[in-house]
Amino acid sequence: MKLDYQARVLPWVALAASVLAAFGMWYWADKIAAPAYTAKALAAGRPIGNNSDLYPRWLGARELLVHGRDPYSPAVTREIQTGFYGRPLNSQNPSDPTDQVAFAYPLYVVYLLTPTLTLPFRTVMETFRWFLLLTIACSVPLWMYAIGFRPGRLFVISGMVLAVGSFPAVQEFHMQNLTALVVVLLASAVAATVRGWFVLSGLLLALSTIKPQLSCLFIFWLILWATGCWTKRKLLVGSFAAFMAVLLMASEAALPHWIGRFLAAIRSYQAYAGDPSIVQVLLPSFLASVLSVTLFGVLFVLCWRWRTAPAGSENFSWALAWVSAVTLAIIPKLAAYNELLLIPALLVLLAQRQRIWKMGVVARALVKGAFACQLWQWAAALVLSLCSFLLPAAKLRAAAELPMATSPASLPITILAVVVATFYLGNLSRQNPSAGPPISQTLAARHE
Numbered sequence: 001m002k003l004d005y006q007a008r009v010l011p012w013v014a015l016a017a018s019v020l021a022a023f024g025m026w027y028w029a030d031k032i033a034a035p036a037y038t039a040k041a042l043a044a045g046r047p048i049g050n051n052s053d054l055y056p057r058w059l060g061a062r063e064l065l066v067h068g069r070d071p072y073s074p075a076v077t078r079e080i081q082t083g084f085y086g087r088p089l090n091s092q093n094p095s096d097p098t099d100q101v102a103f104a105y106p107l108y109v110v111y112l113l114t115p116t117l118t119l120p121f122r123t124v125m126e127t128f129r130w131f132l133l134l135t136i137a138c139s140v141p142l143w144m145y146a147i148g149f150r151p152g153r154l155f156v157i158s159g160m161v162l163a164v165g166s167f168p169a170v171q172e173f174h175m176q177n178l179t180a181l182v183v184v185l186l187a188s189a190v191a192a193t194v195r196g197w198f199v200l201s202g203l204l205l206a207l208s209t210i211k212p213q214l215s216c217l218f219i220f221w222l223i224l225w226a227t228g229c230w231t232k233r234k235l236l237v238g239s240f241a242a243f244m245a246v247l248l249m250a251s252e253a254a255l256p257h258w259i260g261r262f263l264a265a266i267r268s269y270q271a272y273a274g275d276p277s278i279v280q281v282l283l284p285s286f287l288a289s290v291l292s293v294t295l296f297g298v299l300f301v302l303c304w305r306w307r308t309a310p311a312g313s314e315n316f317s318w319a320l321a322w323v324s325a326v327t328l329a330i331i332p333k334l335a336a337y338n339e340l341l342l343i344p345a346l347l348v349l350l351a352q353r354q355r356i357w358k359m360g361v362v363a364r365a366l367v368k369g370a371f372a373c374q375l376w377q378w379a380a381a382l383v384l385s386l387c388s389f390l391l392p393a394a395k396l397r398a399a400a401e402l403p404m405a406t407s408p409a410s411l412p413i414t415i416l417a418v419v420v421a422t423f424y425l426g427n428l429s430r431q432n433p434s435a436g437p438p439i440s441q442t443l444a445a446r447h448e
Contacts, residue, residue: 061100137163140347185205220303225319362418
């Protein structure tokens with residue numbers, strides 16, 4: 001009776017807690033963090049415009065498709081700066097930002113923005129930021145389906161609320177970066193793969209290459225996975241190749257020889273706005289390079305071993321966790337919105353919690369640490385939000401960054417948790433092959 005009561009009450013408690021946590025995060029961001037950042041920018045003499053990461057892509061699309069101009073050109077870059085910062089940047093002004101906010105995406109991103117080009121950018125921006133929150137929420141059940149994780153409906157809703165109420169989601173809302181769109185495209189592609197809809201999966205993977213640094217390892221894994229049962233899975237590779245060819249040819253028709261301009265824009269971007277990867281931050285340059293190569297090498301070996309796994313199986317899910325973790329370890333951009341790509345890794349750790357509990361103390365500690373880093377952001381934001389009802393928000397600005405205190409540790413701890421948990425699971429499987437069935441084995445077999 002007691003267990004039955006807990007089973008009925010616990011999902012509602014989880015939902016209430018997630019709503020409270022999301023409220024705390026958004027209230028903190030609106031009343032404490034945003035004013036603190038604005039005050040800091042004004043004090044430093046930094047220009048402030050629309051500050052929307054969508055604007056360079058939107059203006060570049062409009063100039064190409066409406067006016068026939070090259071979106072990679074210096075003239076368009078200056079117009080982008082005028083909207084983004086409020087004026088063009090002045091290289092002689094030491095207080096001006098170094099980020100040139102140029103159009104540095106593959107050209108075919110313009111086709112995704114075509115329906116918005118006749119609207120005022122203010123309308124596009126306000127609509128798009130809510131659309132991004134919707135994509136973040138939708139990515140959670142899609143990733144759950146992709147890894148075979150089937151919690152109750154209220155737990156799924158709680159996960160969606162927490163995702164939308166996380167700091168990366170808040171940053172996406174205010175900056176309108178395209179990371180959330182790429183994450184939901186990847187989640188949809190993998191879910192479609194599990195379902196057996198390979199043509200749809202290929203289309204979604206092709207569209208996800210608008211940010212190739214985020215999608216390339218996911219595409220690598222799914223292509224390698226397709227070779228594990230080529231006769232049944234070759235349609236995935238064929239559809240991806242076909243849709244990529246369409247995107248590339250359509251872009252070439254709109255702007256001949258655009259690939260060279262795009263590569264030049266990427267090199268310039270790395271010079272003025274690139275960050276070191278997380279391993280470069282934590283280690284000396286040589287060791288960081290060695291670790292990056294090692295991580296990719298281990299990823300390749302594991303994916304090669306797991307390529308025959310059914311879609312949605314345990315090994316398929318761990319491959320997704322590894323791909324997301326390695327991607328975030330090696331990409332040269334330390335932006336919080338990129339941590340939306342941690343969702344599949346965290347969900348795999350959560351889905352495997354019972355087996356992880358039987359592992360050694362190191363694995364358990366790392367997994368607990370990964371989730372503790374996530375919980376801290378909501379707890380600290382909620383405390384600051386509650387304090388703002390008693391104290392003026394201005395007095396709390398000194399502590400405005402407290403919810404982000406665990407951000408530097410969150411990514412490396414989660415990566416280590418995935419690595420160590422995989423190692424322990426491998427040992428458990430060798431010691432006891434029947435230690436646990438693959439996740440969603442029945443579902444995966446049905447769609448193979």
